[in-house]
Amino acid sequence: MAMWIQAQQLQGDALHQMQALYGQHFPIEVRHYLAQWIESQLWDSVELDNPAEETKAKRLLDNLVAELQKKAQVQGGEDGFLLKIKLGHYASQLKSTYDRCPLELVRCIKHILQSEQRLVQEATNVKTSPPDGGQAMDTLSQRHQQINQAFEELRLATQETENELRKLQQSQEYFIIQYQENMRIQAQLSSLSSLPPTERTQRETTLQSKRATVEAWLAREASTLQKYRLDLAEQHQKTLGLLRKQQTVILDEELIQWKRRQQLAGNGGPNEGGLDVLQSWCEKLADLIWQNRQQIRRCEHLTQQLPLPGPMVELLSKLNADITDIISALVTSTFIIEKQPPQVLKTQTKFAATVRLLVGGKLNVHMNPPQVKAVIVSEQQAKALLKNESTHSESSGEILNNNCVMEYHQATGTLSAHFRNMSLKRIKRSDRRGAESVTEEKFTVLFESQFSIGGNELVFHVKTLSLPVVVIVHGSQDNNATATVLWDNAFAEPGRVPFIVPEKVLWPQLCEALDMKYKAEMHSGRGLSDDNLVFLAQKAFSGSSNNSEDYRNMTISWAQFNRESLPGRNFTFWQWFDGVVELMKKHLKPHWNDGAILGFVNKQQAQDMLMSKPNGTFLLRFSDSEIGGITIAWVAENPNKSGERLVWNLLPYTTKDFSIRSLADRISDLNHLLYLYPDRPKDEVFAKYYTPPLSKAVDGYVKPQIKQVFWVSLLSLLHSGMLSIHEDALTLFSTGRLRCCPVRADGMLDPDGDFDLEDTMDVARHVEELLRRPMANQWNSQQS
Numbered sequence: 001m002a003m004w005i006q007a008q009q010l011q012g013d014a015l016h017q018m019q020a021l022y023g024q025h026f027p028i029e030v031r032h033y034l035a036q037w038i039e040s041q042l043w044d045s046v047e048l049d050n051p052a053e054e055t056k057a058k059r060l061l062d063n064l065v066a067e068l069q070k071k072a073q074v075q076g077g078e079d080g081f082l083l084k085i086k087l088g089h090y091a092s093q094l095k096s097t098y099d100r101c102p103l104e105l106v107r108c109i110k111h112i113l114q115s116e117q118r119l120v121q122e123a124t125n126v127k128t129s130p131p132d133g134g135q136a137m138d139t140l141s142q143r144h145q146q147i148n149q150a151f152e153e154l155r156l157a158t159q160e161t162e163n164e165l166r167k168l169q170q171s172q173e174y175f176i177i178q179y180q181e182n183m184r185i186q187a188q189l190s191s192l193s194s195l196p197p198t199e200r201t202q203r204e205t206t207l208q209s210k211r212a213t214v215e216a217w218l219a220r221e222a223s224t225l226q227k228y229r230l231d232l233a234e235q236h237q238k239t240l241g242l243l244r245k246q247q248t249v250i251l252d253e254e255l256i257q258w259k260r261r262q263q264l265a266g267n268g269g270p271n272e273g274g275l276d277v278l279q280s281w282c283e284k285l286a287d288l289i290w291q292n293r294q295q296i297r298r299c300e301h302l303t304q305q306l307p308l309p310g311p312m313v314e315l316l317s318k319l320n321a322d323i324t325d326i327i328s329a330l331v332t333s334t335f336i337i338e339k340q341p342p343q344v345l346k347t348q349t350k351f352a353a354t355v356r357l358l359v360g361g362k363l364n365v366h367m368n369p370p371q372v373k374a375v376i377v378s379e380q381q382a383k384a385l386l387k388n389e390s391t392h393s394e395s396s397g398e399i400l401n402n403n404c405v406m407e408y409h410q411a412t413g414t415l416s417a418h419f420r421n422m423s424l425k426r427i428k429r430s431d432r433r434g435a436e437s438v439t440e441e442k443f444t445v446l447f448e449s450q451f452s453i454g455g456n457e458l459v460f461h462v463k464t465l466s467l468p469v470v471v472i473v474h475g476s477q478d479n480n481a482t483a484t485v486l487w488d489n490a491f492a493e494p495g496r497v498p499f500i501v502p503e504k505v506l507w508p509q510l511c512e513a514l515d516m517k518y519k520a521e522m523h524s525g526r527g528l529s530d531d532n533l534v535f536l537a538q539k540a541f542s543g544s545s546n547n548s549e550d551y552r553n554m555t556i557s558w559a560q561f562n563r564e565s566l567p568g569r570n571f572t573f574w575q576w577f578d579g580v581v582e583l584m585k586k587h588l589k590p591h592w593n594d595g596a597i598l599g600f601v602n603k604q605q606a607q608d609m610l611m612s613k614p615n616g617t618f619l620l621r622f623s624d625s626e627i628g629g630i631t632i633a634w635v636a637e638n639p640n641k642s643g644e645r646l647v648w649n650l651l652p653y654t655t656k657d658f659s660i661r662s663l664a665d666r667i668s669d670l671n672h673l674l675y676l677y678p679d680r681p682k683d684e685v686f687a688k689y690y691t692p693p694l695s696k697a698v699d700g701y702v703k704p705q706i707k708q709v710f711w712v713s714l715l716s717l718l719h720s721g722m723l724s725i726h727e728d729a730l731t732l733f734s735t736g737r738l739r740c741c742p743v744r745a746d747g748m749l750d751p752d753g754d755f756d757l758e759d760t761m762d763v764a765r766h767v768e769e770l771l772r773r774p775m776a777n778q779w780n781s782q783q784s
Contacts, residue, residue, distance in 0.1 A: 002039070003035075003039055003113065003116055003117060003120065004031065004032070004035035004038075004039065004116075005035075006120045007116045007119070007120060009123075010119060010120070010123055011123075013148075014119045014122065014123050017115075017119055018115070018116060018119055021111075021112045021115055021116070022112070024093075025097070025108060025410050025411045026094075026105075026108050026109070026112065026411060027090050027093075029086065029087070029090065030064075030068065030087075030090050030094070031112070033068075033071050033087065034064070034067055034068065034071065037064075037067050038064075038109065038113075039113070041060060041063075043060070043106055043109055043110045043113065044110065046060070046103070046106045048103055048106065048107050048110075049339070049352055049354060049418050049420055050420075051420065053103065054102060054103055057102035057103045057105065057106045058102040060102070060105070060106060061094070061095070061098050061099070061102045061105050064094065064105070065091045065094060065095050068087055068088075068090060068091035068094070069087075069088065069091050071087055072084045072085075072087035072088045072091065075087070104409065104411065107409055107411060107412060108409075108411030108412065111276070111411060111412040112411075114274060114276065115276055118276070118277065122144065144277070147246070147249060147250070147254075147281060150242070150245070150246050150249070151246070151281075151284050151288075153242065154239065154242050154243065154246060154288050155288070157235070157238070157239045157242060158239060158288055158291050158292060158295075160235065161232060161235050161236060161239060161292070161295055162291070162295060164228070164231070164232050164235065165232060165295055165298060165299065167228070168225070168228045168229065168232060168299075168302065169298075169302060171221070171224070171225060171228065172225060172302055172305070172306055175218070175221050175222070175225060175306065176305075176306060178214055178217060178218055178221070179218060181214055182211060182214045182215060182218060185207050185210055185211045185214065186211065188203075188207055189204065189207050189208065189211070192204050192207075222308055225306070225308060226308050226309075226310050226312070229299065229302075229303070229308075229310075229312050230310070230312070230315075232299065233299070233312070233315050233316065233319060236292060236295065236296060236299075236319055237319065239292055240292065240319065240322055240323060240326065243285070243288060243289055243292065243323075243326055244326060246285060247285055247326060247329065247330060250278070250281050250282065250285060251329070251330070251333045251334075254278060254281070255278060255333065255334075255336070256494050258272055258273065258275070258278060259272075259336070259494075260494065261273065262340065262467075263467055263489045263492065264489060264490075264516070266340070266343055266467060266485065266489045267485075267486055267489045267490055267513055267516050267517050267520070268516045268517045268518075268519065268520020268521065269516050269520070275336075275338060275356065275358065276412075278358060279358045279359075279413070279414065282330065282334050282358040282359050282362075283358070283359055283361070283362040283413075285330055285359075286327070286330060286331075286359040286362045286363055287362055289323060289326055289327045289330060290327065290363070290454075292323055293320070293323045293324070293327065296316060296319050296320050296323055297320065299316055299319075300316045300317075300320065303316060324458070327458070328458070328460065330359060331357075331359060331363070331453070331460050331462065332460065332462050332463075334357060334358035334359050335355070335356075335357050335358075335447075335449070335462040335463070335464050336355070336356055336358065336464055337353060337354070337355055337356075337447065337464055337466055337467075338354040338355065338356040338416060339352065339353055339354035340353065340466055340467050341353040341422070341445050341466050341469060342469070343467055343468065343469055343470065343485040343489075344469075344470050344472060344478055344481045344482055344485060345424055345443075345469045345470070345471050345472070346424075346471075346472050346473065346474075346475070346478075347424050347425070347426065347427060347471065347472075347473050348423060348424070348425070349423065349424070350421055350422070350423050351422050351423070351424075352418070352419055352420050352421070352422065353374070353419045353422065353445065353447075353466070354416055354417065354418050354419070355372050355404075355406075355416060355417045355419075355447045355449075355464065356414060356415065356416040356417075357406065357415045357416070357462075360406065360408070360414075360415025361408060361413040361414065361415050362413075363453045363454075364453065365406075365415060365451050365453060366406070366408030366415050368451070368452075369405050369406045369407065369408065369415075370405070370406055370449045370450060370451035371403055371404070371405050371406070371449060372403070372404050372405075372406060372417040372419075372447055372448070372449040373402060373403050373447070373448055373449070374399055374402040374403075374404075374419060374422065374445055374446065374447050375395040375399060375402065375445070375446050375448075376395060376396055376397040376399055376424065376427070376443050376444070376445055376446070376469070376471075377394065377395055377396055377443065377444055377445075377446050377465075378396040378428075378430050378441075378442075378443055379430075379441075379442050379443070379444075379468075379498055379499055380430065381394050381395075381396060382444050382446075382465055382498035382499070383497060383498050385446065385463065385465070386497070386498065395446075396427065396428045396429075396430070396443060397424060397425070397426050397427040397428055397443075397471075398424075398425040398426050399422055399423070399424055399425070399445075400421075400422065400423045400424075400425050401419070401421045401422050401423065402419070402422055404417040404418065404419050405417065406449070417447075417449075424471065427443070427471045429441060437480065438472075438477070439470055439472065439477050439480035439481040439483075439484055440470075440480075440484050441470065441471070442468040442469065442470060442484065442488070442498075442499045443468070443469045443470070443471055444465045444466050444467070444468055444469055444498065444499070445465070445466040445469060446463060446464075446465055446466075447463070447464050447465075447466070448461070448462065448463040448464075449461075449462055450462070465498070467488075467489070468484075468485065468488050468498075468499045470484050470485055479574075479575055479578050479579075480562060480574075480575070482578060483561065483562040483572075483574040483575075483578070484562075486513060486517060486574075487501060487513075487558060487561065487562075488501050489513075490505075490509070490510070490512075490513035490516075491505055491509065491513075501558075503557055503558055504555040504556065504557045504558075505555060505556060506552075506553070506554070506555055506556075507537060507540075507551050507552065507553075507554045507555065507556055508552055510556055510561070511528070511533045511536070514528060514533075514536070514577065515527040515528045515533075517581065518581060521581050521584070521585045521589075522584060522585070522589055522592055522593060523589065523593075524589075524592065524593045526592065526593055526595070528600075530548050531600070532599070532600040533548060534546055534547075534548050534551070535600035535601065535602065536573075536577070536600065537551040537554075538602075539566065539573060539576070539624075540556055540560060540561075540573050541554060541556075541560075542566075542567050560573065561573055561574050562574035562575065569625070571627050575627055576627055579627035579628030579629075580599070580622050580628065582628055582655070583628040583629070583630060583654070583655055583658075584597075584599075586655055586658075587655060587658040587659075587662070587663065588630070588658075588663060590689065591620075591663060591664075591686075591689075594685065596620065596676060596685050596686070597620045597630070598619050598620060598621055598677065599620065599621060599622045599630070600621075600622060601619065601621040601622075602621070602624060603621075603624065603633070603649065606619060606621050606633040606647065606649070607633070607647040609677060610633060610634065610635040610647050610677065611635060611645065611647065613635060613675070613677065613678065613679070614635075614674075614675065614679075615635055615636050615637060615645065615674075616634065616635070616636065616672060616673060616674030616675055617634065617635050617674065617675045617676075617677055617678070617679070618632050618633060618634035618635075618667075618673045618674075618675070618676065618677065618682075619632075619633055619634075619676070619677035620632060620633075620663075621633060623652035625652075626652045626654065628654050628655060629652030629653065629654050630652060630653055630663075631649050631650050631651070631652045631653070632649070632650045632667070632670075632673065633647055633648065633649045633650075634647070634648055634672070634673055635647050635648075636648060636672060653666070660706060661706050662689065662691065663686075663689075664686040664689035664690055664691075665689075665690060665691050667682055667686050668682075668683075668686065668687075668690050
């Protein structure tokens, strides 16, 4: 209810905007009397483009109607009687309006609540700004205020030309009346020949005098009318200049910024925000442009009605062409993709998209709703489209369910087409350049439509291209396709030729993109620290410097990012990073957000960090050698040399391992792990994630439980004397008669924990190798 209380405090234009949100589609009385209930419902949890959500929307509608009826029943007294009838009527009205389309009710209320919140925030920003201007206003609010001031200037200019046009029309009408009077006098003079000479002379003198007076007035008035026309044309030229300037701000700045935010959102950036404000600006523009166009057309009509010498015909023709160009640019630029198709698009998989015409409602396009068609085109075809070199039917594949009629939502005033069940049936690939792989090839979904405005006065064929799409046929291609999309989203420049991106970028630019992606996947404000980014720079450039400044001016190429393998590895920099992201996203997100995982630490750094800590201190770091692997490094006593300590690294865990047993449970199982680096008891960090102990069986069966077991290396057992080998060891191993024992929780061998080694021949070969090498080398090999 807090929002409604604040909304009622709005004043001036903001109050009018708030009141305009309500009407027959949703009465303001319903908002007032059910304010608390409305604001407590989870409207945002309903996906408007998902037909399966209709049941949830229907439940909200039924609850709303029930609340209204309940509110009506409790009204009493003389004043309450009328309110009771009114609320009951609204309950019936909403039921009949939205019963067949409950999702529209949700759309309506979401729009109202979002608009109220925006208006309240804008009003709050204005109020909190110091009146003396000592403190700068919020940049966004300041920009919006400038745009609104420009609209007010345009409104006044348009009103002024309208007033002047009416004066011109009245003056011209009077001129025509006087002109007809002059023609009547001329006719009377012509008819005087039939009169007697005396009478004829007398009347002729009077009529000629009158004619001279009228003609003199007509001559003066014709000059005045021409000046009025020229002045009005000049005013229209100034207004058109203001309209162009305002349209440039809205389309080339605000809308382009929204599209850029939409593109960065594909990399995990902040949501691009709603289109309500942009739509309101575009609708105001459309309204003002159309008013001025109609004024210019009326001027043309007046000129045709009363031709006068001068340049007016050419001048008005140019004004008409200019204003038509302005409205054409507005209409074609505001046909946009509100919800982008997925940028990694798998064939034979359903996908969705939403296209919106921001000025559709204002220009009454919804009176004859147009159809929108979607086709997939290649990068070369997209280039040809922008140069108007492409034929209408070109495509690079077949999309099923690719036609959709635009729907008008009265509550929000939006005209949009919701493609809910598209599917890419097949794709036609072009010849690739050089080392380019299929996951580097970019396509785009072209949406196009045709409609008219002003009673078929103007016909528009509009087109818009989606963000670049990489088509894959198998899930194994997703990793590399995502790299192509991330690079494009991060480094594309506005107005580029499709879909050109730089081959090299500065390292800090890539860091920003990686940090954005990582934070989004972790759903956390904890992104990549400077130390993390230094680690990544060392990996990308094979560098050894720990100073971030040393990498600030370095550039990284696309090939280094995801075409060339890292030195000594069979995977690229991106494939390693994406493996980390996938592992964290699926299994370790809470631990990252808790700060329990350092992650971006190499083996040497881990050793340096742990050697100064007590035995049992451990840390978690990402594997250098395995994609999507994380290992535990810990410090412990050297079992062979008293007083010496070593840092050990477990074989990396992967998604497969955590699908069997969680990281927290594995750490709980390993009793030699005591403190999470630097000095936090492990139970303090991980206990809340431990799986609760299994309850005792009640049906006679005991449930199995998986536990992490740490096996002492056979080589270290041999070296420490804890295990002896018979001279016929190889024979014993091959027959399975020789066994080794697991380690108990207290670190001692557990004689009852008999363990059959699965790969006996492998172990035999290790023993054979052990017997042939010096002991010192065998032990050292275990510390790498």
